[in-house]
Amino acid sequence: MARQQSAPVTKTASQAPRWEMGVSQHRLVGAFATYFMLVIGAVILMIPFFWMLSTSLKTLDEVNTWPITWIPSEWIWQNYIDVFQRIPFARFLMNSIMLATGGIVGSIISCSLPGFGFARLRFPGRSFLFFVMLTTLMMPAWVVIVPHFMMFNTIGWLDTFLPIVVPSFFGNAFYIFLFRQYFLGIPKELEDAARVDGCSTFRIFWQIFLPMSLPVIATVAVFAFFYYWNDLLYPLVYFRSQHNFPVSLGMRMFQTAEFNVIHYPRMMAAALMSLIPCILVFSFAQRLFIQGVVITGVEK
Amino acid sequence: MYLPKTKMARREAIEGLLFILPWLVGYLIFRLGPLLASFYLSFTNYGGTGTPKWIGVGNYGYMFSEDPRFWDSVRSTLTFVVGFLPLSLVIGLGIALLMNQKVRGILLFRGIYYLPAVTTGVAVALLWQFVFHKQYGVLSGILGWFGVPQIGWLVDPNVVMYAFILMALWGIGGTMIVYLAGLQAIPSELYEAATIDGANSLQRFWTVTLPLLTPVIFFNLVTGLIAAFQIFENAYIMTGGGPNYATYFFGLNIYFTAFRSLRFGYASTIAYILFVLIAALTLFVMGTSRRWVYYAGEKE
Amino acid sequence: MNRYRNSGGVSRRSFLQLSAATGFFVGAGALLSSCVPAAAPGGQAGAGGVTLRFVTNHGESDVPLFKQVIETFMQANPEITIDHLDVAGNEFYDTINAQGVAQQLPDVWYTRTFDIPVYASKGWTTNLQALVDRDSAEVRVDDFWPAQVAQMRWNNELYALPYDFSNVGIYYNKKMFDEVGMAYPSETWTWPDLVEIALNFVQKDSSGQFTRWGLQFFNWNWVFHGLLMGWGGKIFTDDLSECIIDSPENRECFDFFIAARQQGLYPAAGAAPAGVDPFASGLLPMAFQGSWATTSMRSNIGDKFDFDCAPMPLSPAGKSCINAAGGAWGIATNTQNLEAAWKFVKFLTSTESTNTLISEPLRSIPGRKSSVPLWNETAAQGGLPPASVQVFPAQMDGANAAPFPPYWQDYSNAWNNLIAPMLDGVVTDGPDIVLPMFQQEVNRLIAQSNV
Incomplete structure (x- = not known):
């Protein structure tokens, strides 16, 4: 995909971006309006979580009662203890953390490299291969799951983490695409200057592009974490022992064989607890967002 | 096709291929086989057992001429994509702009706005029943203040699509976070220069x-296009x-046909048509991109 | 425009760095993954022993019961190790179907009676008839419910042995009945009787919307089959090759329920509050429920009111409206240890195990009649309501035996899309329009499966 350089903005910064938005004269009014919208949106988005919290502290009896109570009449913290006692929830958490860690590391390594290749290096068939890569996103997982199951069964990987972690080291089209788009936005002058200084392509990637890419690395890390954390289908099909289950799958044990009967308080307690690592990861990644841009700004 | 002519260009081509190698190997191992297998299966009547029987284009002919469910999938999926995608692009950008403000507590807001995108499963399903319930739902309650009559969001075939668009918009955090990473990378010098030139915030x-x-x-x-065409979980x-069949999206149709009815041959046929549909639209979008996408680091 | 200063060494070095880095992380990933010890299937049993994979679909509250049964079995049969996995919810079908296509099914797994023809026709479950005949004294087919035996057969041969069987009765809120001054249901009531009673409870608000109904109703297809059969209708031809649901009898049956709903018999979709149990909340006096709900009803209702249950009403013509479905155990055709698996299935389906799994924790009706006395005894313990819970096993006599077809999943999908909206009042079309449409859809799918 050769594109023309039809730049609407001619002034390209040789400096790295900094954490700073435009200056506003009517900052006060703007800030107030911003806050107003942010708070309204946040309240709407948080209602469901409040409801989850409230349900997790109820008795099963109260969940099923009309009219719905938002504040439980009695706070049943025991539901949270039950989650650990009735299913090996701690084990599930551990498994999810391992799967997600492997998935993040694998995704960042195996996606930043092809992302750079597709964005900054010319080779025969680049556009074609890029499109082929995108096509892997276009088939529902149901189409490939049986062949994958057979393959991992043949090599004896069923009931291990390998069928989930190892493929993450072989690139994911979505993350590669994200890296590529980000790398395409980095000014060419930086790369050219480094070449003049005798940098190898890998060093340009490693020492110039990656440090400037912390926002996108953080984004991919967040996406990958949540993907592996929430993934249900692959663990379901590949794992045969309960002690390998991740949280996403283990949590569903609070459903029962009885028709329409789900222990919602315990399930919500488990769901909320499984969200805690997600919140931690997101906060950490956010820090990376800001820090990253500041560091590169200082360095250059 | 691009052919590297000089020695340097050849080296760059080799390096390019090396950079995309992790993905290329992964594609050959994990993707190509299953894709070819399901392409073959789409010409058979494979029912999950025994040897597939070759029936030529029988499945394709049947799908277009005799299967009303296929057309239900076309209609519902296209309606969803057309309704959801533009909204998600605009609203996602709007929220990302808000999230890029330097106001106190913005990190918390970002977390709150992203969290819904990663909350899945039974908890969310129950939650939506509360929101969209015809008589007692949160939405009916709010709309009721404005005198809007009760709407059977999830049970009325004529409005259920609006409910699905709203549900999908709730998970807009993923779109937002990508915008945010892009916004973070815009050099502040450009804003400063524009301000000096007298541009107001809208012009900037x-x-x-x-x-x-x-x-x-x-x-x-x-x-977004690729994902919206494969909407599955909420409908499931x-x-x-x-x-x-008002929400009999392609994703659901393929899942039911393959993993519930166990008609893998026919499911592969539907999957391939979906695949061609998405691929054609993606190619179209990519074709238009050179007219409107600006890359700072573009090479001639 | 590329400018290279160095030549030669650059790309080689970058290649080495690249591959070293990749290799390192692939290795690290593999190491990380292998840190978690995986149970080596088949490796646990001693020399000469076998390991059987056993998969259930029950949820955490039943896991300890299975553990107990498995331990008892393994003590008696030290040469067999049972590797149990419970997968709750509908996800169970995804994993079973993937394993079925790959011919890697668990040795023994849970098959509902409406799944038996599906698996049997695919060749996934083993035909057990010869083994049943061989060990007939131990298996005692006459101790099973005849209606369930009919559902566990495929081409007149048994493909599974029973776990439980379920049918539906009517639970009623005695307090509400007393308040309205209604007599409690009789053992021989009919659907018109039920509707007549129920309509006394119906309330509307000023805008004409119902706020109280007479019955909590479900559109479960397998239960509804019993109603259709009670009205004299047929759903499939006897050889199950065709759907013939569009008949005058069936139209009459659907019309009966739709007309009753319009008068407030049961809530239309979106009318009753979501996520709450309307019966436990006193929003309606009767619930159309199976015996499996007894335990959860006791905990949902607590001491809010006294309740009891009555048999499923008879059709207007006085015929039984009971159809049942249940759970059973199947053996994979890909098993390497048929005899061991058969031994385990016989044990699972024994009176002793059925007592442990169903009668003692008071689940749905036991799949063995000989376990029923204990079930009745458990139900009566502590004098908790419903006092008449024995109506559930009792109404198995004279139940309609309706085998399920191998295209059951297609049938259910069409039912949920076409018939359920009609019963729930989402669409205004009646059975005269919907039934021909539904029948055509099912027959289209049958024809397509036979290509």
């Missing part, structure tokens, strides 16, 4: 933010494709 948005954000918009457009949990 049009002349600086939007052009520099086009690679990210392109990313969100392409991945909430409506099972109903009522009256």
Whole structure:
């Protein structure tokens, strides 16, 4: 995909971006309006979580009662203890953390490299291969799951983490695409200057592009974490022992064989607890967002 | 096709292929085989057991001429994509702009706005029943203040699509976070220069933010398109494709046909048509991209 | 425009760095993954022993019961190790179907009676008839419910042995009945009787919307089959090759329920509050429920009111409206240890195990009649309501035996899309329009499966 350089903005910064938005004269009014919208949106988005919290502290009896109570009449913290006692929830958490860690590391390594290749290096068939890569996103997982199951069964990987972690080291089209788009936005002058200084392509990637890419690395890390954390289908099909289950799958044990009967308080307690690592990861990644841009700004 | 002519260009081509190697190997191992297998299966009557029987284009002919469910999938999926995608691109950008403000507590707001995108499963399904319930739902309650009559969001075949668009918009955090990473990368010097030139905030948005954000918009457009065509989970949990096949999206149709009816041959046929549909639209979008996507690091 | 200063060494070095880095992380990933010890299937049993994979679909509250049964079995049969996995919810079908296509099914797994023809026709479950005949004294087919035996057969041969069987009765809120001054249901009531009673409870608000109904109703297809059969209708031809649901009898049956709903018999979709139990909340006096709900009803209702249950009403013509479905155990055709698996299935389906799994924890009706006395005894313990819970096993006599077809999943999908909206009042079309449409859809799918 050769594109023309039809730049609407001619002034390209040789400096790295900094954490700073435009200056506003009517900052006060703007800030107030911003806050107003942010708070309204946040309240709407948080209602469901409040409801989850409230349900997790109820008795099963109260969940099923009309009219719905938002504040439980009695706070049943025991539901949270039950989650650990009735299913090996701690084990599930551990498994999810391992799967997600492997998935993040694998995704960042195996996606930043092809992302750079597709964005900054010319080779025969680049556009074609890029499109082929995108096509892997276009088939529902149901189409490939049986062949994958057979393959991992043949090599004896069923009931291990390998069928989930190892493929993450072989690139994911979505993350590669994200890296590529980000790398395409980095000014060419930086790369050219480094070449003049005798940098190898890998060093340009490693020492110039990656440090400037912390926002996108953080984004991919967040996406990958949540993907592996929430993934249900692959663990379901590949794992045969309960002690390998991740949280996403283990949590569903609070459903029962009885028709329409789900222990919602315990399930919500488990769901909320499984969200805690997600919140931690997101906060950490956010820090990376800001820090990253500041560091590169200082360095250059 | 691009052919490297000089020695340097050849070296760059080799390096390019090395950079994309992790993905290329992964594609050959994990993707190509299953894709070819399901292409073959789409010409058979494979029912999950025994040897597939070759029936030529029988499945394709049947799908177009005799299967009303296929057309239900076409109709519902296209309606969803057309209704959801533009909204998600615009609203996602709007929220990302808000999230890029330097106001106190913005990190918390970002977390709150992203969290819904990653909350899945039974908890969410039950939650939506509360929101969309005809008589007692949160939405009916709010709309009731404005005198809007009760709407059977999830049970009325004529409005259920609006409910699905709203549900999908709730998970807009993924789109937002990609925009945010793009916004973070815009050098502040450009805003300063524009301000010196006398541009107001709206003009700065049009002349600086939007052009520099086009690679990210392109990313969100392409991945959003691909993902929206495969909408599955909410329909699977909430409506099972109903009522009256009003939400019988492609993703659901393929899942039911393959993993419930065990008609893998025919499911592969539907999957391939979906695949061709998405691929054609993606190619179209990519073809237009050179007209409107701006890349700072583009090579001639 | 590329400018290279260095030549030669650059790309080689970058290649080495690249591959070293990749290799390192692939290795690290593999190491990380292998840190978690995986149970080596088949490796646990001693020399000469076998390991059987056993998969259930029950949820955490039943896991300890299975553990107990498995331990008892393994003590008696030290040469067999049972590797149990419970997968709750509908996800169970995804994993079973993937394993079925790959011919890697668990040795023994849970098959509902409406799944038996599906698996049997695919060749996934083993035909057990010869083994049943061989060990007939131990298996005692006459101790099973005849209606369930009919459902566990495929081409007149048994493909599974029973776990439980379920049918539906009517639970009623005695307090509400007393308040309205209604007599409690009789053992021989009919659907018109039920509707007549129920309509006394119906309330509307000023805008004409119902706020109280007479019955909590479900559109479960397998239960509804019993109603259709009670009205004299047929759903399939006897050889199950065709759907013939569009008949005058069936139209009459559907019309009966739709007309009753319009008068407030049961809530239309979106009318009753979501996520709450309307019966436990006193929003309606009767619930159309199976015996499996007894335990959860006791905990949902607590001491809010006294309740009891009555048999499923008879059709207007006085015929039984009971159809049942249940759970059973099947053996994979890909098993390497048929005899061991058969031994385990016989044990699972024994009176002793059925007592442990169903009668003692008071689940749905036991799949063995000989376990029923204990079930009745458990139900009566502590004098908790419903006092008449024995109506559930009792109404198995004279139940309609309706075998399920191998295209059951297609049938259910069409039911949920076409018939359920009609019963729930989402669409205004009646059975005269919907039934021909539904029948055509099912027959289209049958024809397509036979290509």
